[in-house]
Amino acid sequence: MAEFVTLDVADGVGTITLQRPPMNALNTQLQQEFADAARRADADASVGAVVVYGGPKVFAAGADVKQMAEWDYATADLLSRELHAAFAAVEAISKPTIAAVTGYALGGGLELALCCDLRVAGDNAKLGLPEILLGIIPGAGGTQRLTRLVGPSRAKDLILTGRFVAAPEALSMGLIDRMVPPDDVYAQAAALASRLAKGAPLAQRAAKRAVAAALEGDVKAGLEAERAEFAALFGTQDQKVGMRSFIENGPGKAEFSGR
Numbered sequence: 734m735a736e737f738v739t740l741d742v743a744d745g746v747g748t749i750t751l752q753r754p755p756m757n758a759l760n761t762q763l764q765q766e767f768a769d770a771a772r773r774a775d776a777d778a779s780v781g782a783v784v785v786y787g788g789p790k791v792f793a794a795g796a797d798v799k800q801m802a803e804w805d806y807a808t809a810d811l812l813s814r815e816l817h818a819a820f821a822a823v824e825a826i827s828k829p830t831i832a833a834v835t836g837y838a839l840g841g842g843l844e845l846a847l848c849c850d851l852r853v854a855g856d857n858a859k860l861g862l863p864e865i866l867l868g869i870i871p872g873a874g875g876t877q878r879l880t881r882l883v884g885p886s887r888a889k890d891l892i893l894t895g896r897f898v899a900a901p902e903a904l905s906m907g908l909i910d911r912m913v914p915p916d917d918v919y920a921q922a923a924a925l926a927s928r929l930a931k932g933a934p935l936a937q938r939a940a941k942r943a944v945a946a947a948l949e950g951d952v953k954a955g956l957e958a959e960r961a962e963f964a965a966l967f968g969t970q971d972q973k974v975g976m977r978s979f980i981e982n983g984p985g986k987a988e989f990s991g992r
Contacts (some may be wrong), residue, residue, distance in 0.1 A: 734789055738766035740773055745930035746923055747780035751787045753767060756794035759841040767845070768822035770927040775826045778991075781930025785849055787842070789915075792858075795840025798867065807820040813872050816841075820873045823848040827938045829929040833922035834858050835915055839897070847878040850941070851923040852908070855915035856900045860908060862876045863895040867899065880946050883907050934973045939963075 737753040749770045751757040767785075774783045786939035787793050804812065823830070823845065832838075832846035842861050846852050854860070861883045870876060871892060880888040883906050891898065903909045913921045929937070939962040946958035966972050970992040978987035 734771065735766040737763045738770050740770040741802035741982065742780055744927060745779065745781040746926045747774040747777060748773060748923070749781045749783060749785045751785075751793055756786050756791055756837070757842065759793055759795065759798040759845070760797040760800050764816060764819040767878040769874075771826055776827065780828060781932070781934060782829040782831070782926035784831050784833050784919070784926050785845065786822065786857050786919055786922070787835060787838075789835055789919070791836035792832070792834045792838040793842030793845055794837045795863070796873075809872075810933050812872060816873050820844060820897040822849050824874075827933065827941065829926065829932070829937055829941075831922045831926050831929075834909065835918050840864055840875075842870070843872050844873040844875045844878070844920070847874065847882065851910045851925070852911060853911045853918055853925065854900050854903065854909040855918045856912050857915050858900040858903070858909070858912075860900075861895065861899045862892050863897070865893060866895040879908075885903060899988050905920070931989075934991040935969050935971050935989075936966055936975075939966055 737751065739750045739752065741748045743752070749767060751763065751767065753760070753763050757763070771783075774780050803921065804982055830851070832849040832852045834846055834852055836858060838846050838854075838860045840861075840863060846860075862871045862879065864871050864875075867941075870957070871879075876888070876892060876969040879891065889905050890896075898906075898908065900909065900912050904912045911921065911925075943959045945963045946956040949955075971989045974989060977989040
């Protein structure tokens with residue numbers, strides 16, 4: 734039984750909630766628990782989309798510095814591998830994922846949000862990678878995922894200064910996708926997840942793989958990956974249902990089975 738993380742499923746939406754007050758500091762136990770929840774959500778056929786949520790006051794305020802302060806090189810080398818594996822489990826969820834960000838998303842907290850496909854944040858949210866102020870750098874994907882999301886110049890600004898970014902600026906730079914009143918963060922994220930959960934799951938997975946290919950190789954390789962994913966979907970029942978529904982009823986009315 735997990736102590737700090739819950740996975741609740743309702744109406745096709747799986748909600749992974751961090752519950753380690755007061756700031757959801759990401760110690761090794763919490764990392765292992767959210768990785769396990771991510772794998773369970775991915776394997777659960779009743780889950781069509783996933784929301785990662787830190788609760789109404791804070792998303793996650795980074796790593797447990799008290800724990801990290803005692804590490805030496807050998808410990809950091811070992812535990813950083815486990816850290817990467819935990820965050821990779823969230824990124825590997827094959828279904829649409831949304832981070833519901835309230836309050837602070839700092840350090841590892843922001844890195845966790847970056848593992849999701851989309852980010853919905855409260856207009857009072859503060860985001861940042863302050864590791865440089867501790868004499869280290871982001872170690873759970875921040876230098877890589879942030880750079881791919883907002884570009885190298887903006888990423889260097891945030892990483893080298895360690896400054897916190899308010900929600901309006903985060904929205905303008907593409908760090909978050911939607912900004913809503915703080916009390917509406919989870920409801921808005923869940924509503925978006927519910928909409929995505931009704932989509933064509935095989936096409937959604939193919940789209941995520943194709944976008945990932947765009948970030949991993951050159952344009953030629955990415956285009957070939959897109960072409961192959963596109964063609965493969967014509968062997969699915971969802972493609973037949975979707976196109977037939979479009980012809981007969983217009984867009985957005987198909988009911989997909991994932992076959």
